[in-house]
Amino acid sequence: MSTTSAQPRSALALSALARITVVFRREFRSYFQTPLAAVFLVIFLFLAGLFAFNIGGFYERNQADLRPFFQFHPWLYVFLVPAVSMRLWAEERRTGTIELIMTLPFGAADLVIGKFLAAWAFTTVALSLTFPMWITVSWLGNPDHGTIFVAYLASALLAGAFLAVGAFLSALTKNQVIAFVLCAVACFVLLLAGFPAVLDFIRGWAPRGAVEGLASTSALTHYESMMRGVIDLRDVLYFVLVMAAFLVLNVFAIDWKKSD
Amino acid sequence: MASHTDRKAPRIEAVKLEKRFGHIHAVRGIDLEVPAGQVLGFLGPNGAGKSTTMRMITGFLEPSGGRVKLEGIDISEDPIAAKRTFGYLPEGAPAYPDMTVEEFLGFIAAARGFSGRDAKDRVERAIGRVNLQGVRRQAFETLSKGYKRRTGLAQALLHDPGILILDEPTDGLDPNQKFEVRELIKELGGDRAIVLSTHILEEVEAVCTRAVVINKGGIVFDGTPAEMEARAPRDVTKNRMDAAFRAMTTGDVADGAGAAAARTKGGRR
Numbered sequence: 001m002s003t004t005s006a007q008p009r010s011a012l013a014l015s016a017l018a019r020i021t022v023v024f025r026r027e028f029r030s031y032f033q034t035p036l037a038a039v040f041l042v043i044f045l046f047l048a049g050l051f052a053f054n055i056g057g058f059y060e061r062n063q064a065d066l067r068p069f070f071q072f073h074p075w076l077y078v079f080l081v082p083a084v085s086m087r088l089w090a091e092e093r094r095t096g097t098i099e100l101i102m103t104l105p106f107g108a109a110d111l112v113i114g115k116f117l118a119a120w121a122f123t124t125v126a127l128s129l130t131f132p133m134w135i136t137v138s139w140l141g142n143p144d145h146g147t148i149f150v151a152y153l154a155s156a157l158l159a160g161a162f163l164a165v166g167a168f169l170s171a172l173t174k175n176q177v178i179a180f181v182l183c184a185v186a187c188f189v190l191l192l193a194g195f196p197a198v199l200d201f202i203r204g205w206a207p208r209g210a211v212e213g214l215a216s217t218s219a220l221t222h223y224e225s226m227m228r229g230v231i232d233l234r235d236v237l238y239f240v241l242v243m244a245a246f247l248v249l250n251v252f253a254i255d256w257k258k259s260d
Numbered sequence: 261m262a263s264h265t266d267r268k269a270p271r272i273e274a275v276k277l278e279k280r281f282g283h284i285h286a287v288r289g290i291d292l293e294v295p296a297g298q299v300l301g302f303l304g305p306n307g308a309g310k311s312t313t314m315r316m317i318t319g320f321l322e323p324s325g326g327r328v329k330l331e332g333i334d335i336s337e338d339p340i341a342a343k344r345t346f347g348y349l350p351e352g353a354p355a356y357p358d359m360t361v362e363e364f365l366g367f368i369a370a371a372r373g374f375s376g377r378d379a380k381d382r383v384e385r386a387i388g389r390v391n392l393q394g395v396r397r398q399a400f401e402t403l404s405k406g407y408k409r410r411t412g413l414a415q416a417l418l419h420d421p422g423i424l425i426l427d428e429p430t431d432g433l434d435p436n437q438k439f440e441v442r443e444l445i446k447e448l449g450g451d452r453a454i455v456l457s458t459h460i461l462e463e464v465e466a467v468c469t470r471a472v473v474i475n476k477g478g479i480v481f482d483g484t485p486a487e488m489e490a491r492a493p494r495d496v497t498k499n500r501m502d503a504a505f506r507a508m509t510t511g512d513v514a515d516g517a518g519a520a521a522a523r524t525k526g527g528r529r
Contacts, residue, residue: 030359104343105343
């Protein structure tokens with residue numbers, strides 16, 4: 001044999017970026033191989049519109065902005081994001097494919113990042129399909145396009161943060177229903193800490209610093225601050241940190257739980 | 261078999277592998293060296309630690325103790341490089357249910373670093389090698405057990421690795437398919453290191469050049485299939501491999517000396 005035993009014979013080395021791309025592509029495509037993509041897109045678009053028009057009073061307010069549309073996104077995401085994230089790892093473990101992908105030449109981080117980005121790209125596709133709202137409001141009046149753009153960015157960041165939480169929780173279980181419920185509760189708690197009713201309740205007895213500290217851990221506080229159209233670095237940083245933290249936890253979680 | 265000269269360096273080198281799951285001591289100090297040209301049949305009762313050992317060799321599980329080197333690369337030091345050296349068929353031949361055979365193999369080709377024409381050629385060859393032409397555009401979940409297993413084999417072979425680790429490659433196949441897979445393994449065995457686990461002892465006689473039996477997490481026999489058969493009690497005339505297996509893995513035939521003898525003797529050739 002001309003091959004030396006110290007060298008791998010044929011498989012080629014890929015860069016980390018190339019490995020993440022391979023994982024991303026498979027994952028992203030998988031959404032469209034099942035009815036999940038269609039169901040998710042229809043329900044998201046329907047509910048986003050319903051909330052904006054019926055509850056938010058999109059027309060009645062007589063203002064050319066998308067506030068009524070964006071203000072319901074956190075609550076939509078609480079139960080729609082878990083529907084996307086629940087399968088990320090739970091499905092791999094149920095079908096046993098986790099053993100396959102983890103013995104292919106990927107690192108755990110490649111898999112975690114590739115899968116997360118695919119899920120995030122998918123929810124971003126859903127979000128971007130709401131562009132007729134933007135067109136409508138531009139046609140009816142003269143909205144502040146900068147504000148709308150920042151609100152879209154905030155919505156995408158919020159979805160990303162929730163997805164990172166959901167991906168981590170999905171890695172802890174084989175059962176997708178459990179992954180769904182855990183993620184919905186976790187996202188709800190992340191929002192709740194900034195909910196006025198909760199803050200008012202605490203304000204009665206807690207020192208002011210504690211109230212503000214609690215509010216600053218909430219995704220809702222940061223989302224609403226961005227929704228007004230101001231890019232505050234602290235808000236962006238909050239979402240980026242939540243994503244990074246949960247992706248790191250995700251790497252540990254799959255190493256810890258993969259063989260259960 | 262041992263006709264090549266560069267066989268000194270083993271393709272697979274596992275030293276003192278240990279695995280504990282909580283208080284369960286699943287694998288207790290397994291040593292294995294597999295050179296090119298060897299087809300090693302990995303035997304043992306259910307729960308003896310076969311899959312756990314294979315999972316440690318392939319880096320899916322981290323050993324509680326010991327080391328694994330594949331083509332000289334330590335899997336704990338450079339897992340990605342080590343994982344390029346082998347093809348692995350995990351237990352149950354898992355694959356993504358919604359992907360077609362072709363799409364799935366395309367994903368494996370991409371994961372192995374092939375692109376464009378190169379990837380297409382690899383997929384074609386793998387499909388041809390295990391006769392998947394008829395089902396290539398079928399979703400994996402709609403395949404029969406035999407085709408699923410063959411898809412798993414195609415996936416493991418795709419990058420033409422020097423090491424193949426196959427966990428029950430013929431499980432669920434009909435006799436014709438079993439024959440085909442055995443012929444394929446024999447053909448591949450020429451210049452590769454192959455480890456396959458099986459419950460079918462005639463398979464070991466048919467394709468393996470070495471048999472390793474483990475029981476309760478430790479090696480109780482390591483030798484040629486012929487040597488294994490010779491361990492059967494003298495009065496047994498039929499199914500002597502089965503009798504030998506029973507003698508090694510249950511307490512009902514006095515064979516306490518076998519374990520210690522096997523470990524020192526080894527089956528290397």
